[in-house]
Amino acid sequence: MSWIIEEKGFNKNNIELNGNKFMLGNGYMGYRGTLEEFGKDRLVACNLLGLYDRVGDKWREPVNAPNGFYTRLSCDDEQLGLPVSQTTGHRQSLDIYSGLHKRESTFTTSAGNGVSIETERFLGLSDVHLMCMKYSLKAAGSCRIVIETGIDGEVWDINGPHLKDMRPAVKQELIVLNSVTGELGCPVSVAEGLDIPFAAHMDIKMEDRCILRCISFEAQPGESYTFYKYVAVYTGNDIDRTESPTAVSGAAEEACLAAKGRGYIQLAAENAALWEERWKMSDVKIHGDEDAQKALRYSIYHLLSIAPSHSDRASIPARGLSGQVYKGAIFWDTEMFMLPFFLYTNPGIARNLMRYRVHTLDGARRKAAEYGYRGAYYAWESQDTGDDACTHFNVTDVFTGRPMRTYFRDKQIHISTDVVYGIWQYYRLTGDESILLEGGAEVILECSRFLISYAYFKKDKNRYEILDVTGPDEYHERVNNNAFTNMMVKHTLEVAVKTLELLKSKHAAAYEKLMAELDFNPELDALREMNDLLYIPQPDGRSLVIEQFDGYHRLEDISLQELKGRIINPNEYLGGGNGIAATTKILKQADTVLMLNLFKDRYPHEVKKANWEYYEPRTEHGSSLSPCVYALLAADTGNPEWAYKYFLKTATIDLTGESKQYAGTIYIGGTHPAANGGAWMAAILGFGGVGFDGSAVAINPKLPSAWSSLEFKLNLKGQLYTVVIDKTSVTIKSRPENTAGIDFSVAGKLLSCKAGGSISSGYNQNNL
């Protein structure tokens, strides 16, 4: 069943992996797939989006809330729980269709009694502060059961502890754990209510950073005992800062009581319905390939569970909500790898993601100024303020234990172009000009201004060049004229010109206001000149290969295998000052190939093919962002079987856990939303061959041989479509509620699809 992820039997070595694999999320928070009795040493985390804290001089990272699901069990004074106790059966599962985590374990006591528990839990979609759990127990023989359940304030932290002044309290029928973050004193409150429909003795136990209810009763043989927990999490980010200090706690208590009032069964049913609603728009059906179907749905599940539908003040971190890895920071991953999924299926969330960049523009301005530039230089690792969480020493040298100077923060200037790319994609695909009027245009102009102030002019070649950058291939730092970066800069300048034209012609007042506020008139000549004279590395006349950056072709050309043979320490970083890849042609991840994929309409088939074939054997895929790009361009250039190989790699990453766990000595495990987004892109934009430029939708299918058909939904300018692609034809159905038609081009054949109508067209994959 492709909707159920499960693991039978308990394997201690999988605790960390399963924390990622069985994760729940609702965009507000992520709850790791850990077991109820686990503590912080098993990486339990209720990871909060957009709330950060810093301890001492360690790096800032997101805050994990106290664990409201914490529950431990004893039978006749014997603790029962994993990984210590014996089990005769254990199963952990995730129903991704309903966003439901389940767990079943049967323990055997030392006296031979069998005690089984079953739990079920979910995070609220309509009320994102809510976490609910159902807990059932059955014993084979009569015994005395004590269940301690409540809120555990001892949470997993990489650079914690982040919560201080922890105050457990009882508020009528609720228990509450209030605390504040150490750096900014932001309140974090967790409240819990319990429904216990059987007779039991109840006590409350308060510890320093924990509050627990002790439920004790005599269990009868074969009798089932079930109770329900309602947990609400609120932080100072969620309420008006002018409210009273107890408002956060009050909100949590109120949400808790409201949930309890409605009851678990109803809440679970409503939640499942909301998940179903999401899937209606997001699901992709692959016929003929169960493995691909499951992996792709699982990838989509992760994207759905971390999407911030509730807020435009936060975006999706590089490891989603699976923990504090990568500082909970937002990278270019969001714009370049996750955004397309939302753009094509849920533009509202895409808008939130781009609005986050508008809100963090001032941080980008501060970063530009810090390095002596004008305009906006976005953070490589962005948190709540937009200031850069990335340091100049982002890797530890495994040979000396010293921090290693890296150039992610100060040289990866493409981040500003990525943000503009994202905003422009949003505008083009949705036609929603409000994103430009509400800050998007300002971001575009300020990023252009940054690039103008960054660029140099080479007089004897009469061209602008982009020097001293790090492109996507981070193994080669501080290079000149990185083809990807230069092209993205060009795109930004083009977008700036178009934005100015659009505003001037359609929103004259807004145009004048913005030009005045930004004092942008003096930049106009430079903007146009640089747009005209920017150097874009071109394909070589004979090989058609585009040199990744100036001098790349002079680097040592060795095989990946030979490079790996030189590795001394398995965790050594291959880039950086003395990295072994840095002096070779081996790249960390798609770089020129990514550029060709983003701008595939500007390059002929032969160039894309030649570059794919040249760079593919030289790519180490040291980043989880890489395989999907190779899948996309392979599909585009008519090689779906190669594309399929890379699609599977990107789609299964969080199922198998086969990804880098360390960069130098830094743990980088967790979920991989960019790869998840890459899986969707590879399927729909790659195999489906879908491309939308804001006017017509092109569909040029390249199904892999294993797939008999591919079915998916599209939301294009608010119009909803179902597309079914089989081996020979494409069928497009316009939903009855649609209000406008749209043009499609299937394998080059133009077709109009009226609102509520349906069109179908044959194609021959070999001719594409």
Add this chain to the structure above:
Amino acid sequence: MSWIIEEKGFNKNNIELNGNKFMLGNGYMGYRGTLEEFGKDRLVACNLLGLYDRVGDKWREPVNAPNGFYTRLSCDDEQLGLPVSQTTGHRQSLDIYSGLHKRESTFTTSAGNGVSIETERFLGLSDVHLMCMKYSLKAAGSCRIVIETGIDGEVWDINGPHLKDMRPAVKQELIVLNSVTGELGCPVSVAEGLDIPFAAHMDIKMEDRCILRCISFEAQPGESYTFYKYVAVYTGNDIDRTESPTAVSGAAEEACLAAKGRGYIQLAAENAALWEERWKMSDVKIHGDEDAQKALRYSIYHLLSIAPSHSDRASIPARGLSGQVYKGAIFWDTEMFMLPFFLYTNPGIARNLMRYRVHTLDGARRKAAEYGYRGAYYAWESQDTGDDACTHFNVTDVFTGRPMRTYFRDKQIHISTDVVYGIWQYYRLTGDESILLEGGAEVILECSRFLISYAYFKKDKNRYEILDVTGPDEYHERVNNNAFTNMMVKHTLEVAVKTLELLKSKHAAAYEKLMAELDFNPELDALREMNDLLYIPQPDGRSLVIEQFDGYHRLEDISLQELKGRIINPNEYLGGGNGIAATTKILKQADTVLMLNLFKDRYPHEVKKANWEYYEPRTEHGSSLSPCVYALLAADTGNPEWAYKYFLKTATIDLTGESKQYAGTIYIGGTHPAANGGAWMAAILGFGGVGFDGSAVAINPKLPSAWSSLEFKLNLKGQLYTVVIDKTSVTIKSRPENTAGIDFSVAGKLLSCKAGGSISSGYNQNNL
């Protein structure tokens, strides 16, 4: 006695050091201060200037000729020699006044007999191919002596062996060892003749790479036995390549026979006279400070013994003729640190040094083209062809054993500006326009052209910038707008403009020819514009400090002590990719301070002082080029006591051997001619306060308190002067043979000194 360097007693640990310390040289070759019985494992070397060879894929290095002084001794079948035998007395000395190496050892045989030897040797000045040795022996008791002396082809090589096809031969009264270099097949011949004025049995013994005479006789108690060796060295570089293959050997044999004909005593006397002649022009007398006197004379000795008076096809390597270290390559050391000594005392040699750069211009053109530039980019490590011997991996990482990517070769662009600086200094001080007409102008224009093609224009700042360079401070690679480099670039452009004006006005035909040959007219606008608009980092308004390069002030500001506390491996390289100095403000060597010294007339006293005080505590002096620069600027800014401290450091480096012996895992020991030149500069240009701009000579003395007076010679435009500076006055004597007068400015007071005349002027050091 300040003319004699000596060591009494034998210390095995000093073998390597003494090889440098007691070195003989005549510009054609250097013979290390090793003992006659030593073989290649004791680093015996007869190092040839300008002859290079490469074995396999190891780096090219200079060739060491077979050792014509090799001599070993036995007494009653017992080998006597160091370091094995017992000595009751041992003394090694160098008479730097006469260029004479002496050695005395008394051995005690196992039977208790005392055998003393005395040797004396020198390298020819009038015939630079010649090496002569006198060998005397005396035994306390009668015994059978066997002396084996000849030519040992087993020589010290770092990356050898370089000589193959070694053919020992007897040519009438001579023995000969012929060979050829492996890479280019260049013949190398060593011939030896012997004068033995006592009765002995003589045999010849040929080994694979060695030819020896066996001299055996019964020694009488107390009787002295003396013989003389005449050795001649010739290579294919010394003769017309079109001559017969035996011409090289023939030339060596001929030189040997001629020497033998004249006899050791006469040759030694003539040689001593030639050395005396050199000292007449080069000596510097320091009264009141024996240590300084000795160290400075010793420094001058080294400069004299490596100066290529015989050829303008080679220049002085960074380790002189002390071996193969640093590939026997010519660095910027020559122009910036050694040239001034020759310019002020022996302009003919200065001219040879600069002509070497003219001869290697094509190599510089090839290097520029290799990196995609126009014009001439001189080799960072220059050998015979001017192609760069420096690699991109010039240091080995001590932690991983891997070659480390360094940016000496491709980013130290100041080398081209240094060459131009040298040529222009030569022209200014000598007034000799022929250097410009015979290739110097071409070098200047081609270096300017390189810089034009290297520079970038920053439009929003309306200035040219020099990006991505490594300045003298090699711990900070790939920086932008290094103040030193930018200023040197500016100087090069100024010189190019002046050169063009000079040629146009005085040598119109040569001007037209050159402009046509170089197709230089299209560069003229760019040359003038860049000269006008080049960015030169300026002193900070408040601190007066000139930032060494863009962003230097943002680096970690730690003490030298703290930096050293972070060292894990004593040989670890502090620069390079992960070098611990690279991310701090600690500099390897004078950088901005060197710039201020070179252009001291362009900056006010306060700026020079402020920068000296700022950079001095942050300088590690990881290069032997550094202390003299601090001495010079300290003297200039009125701090002769600080200058004195640094003067002693630079002047004693080859006496004490206190210098870095390793960079990473690479041996970098040897003599330090740049430091030697720096000692002369510190004394004459620093303490003497001498400055010549081609018209008037400024003398602003800053004697250190220990010196009662300083006396030295100057050769200014062919006019010879003796200058005596004491605590209160400066006296200048024009030699009777002078033909023209010159103006002096002593402590600001203008004085004319007519040919053959003498002037004197008082000064007050405190007022300067």
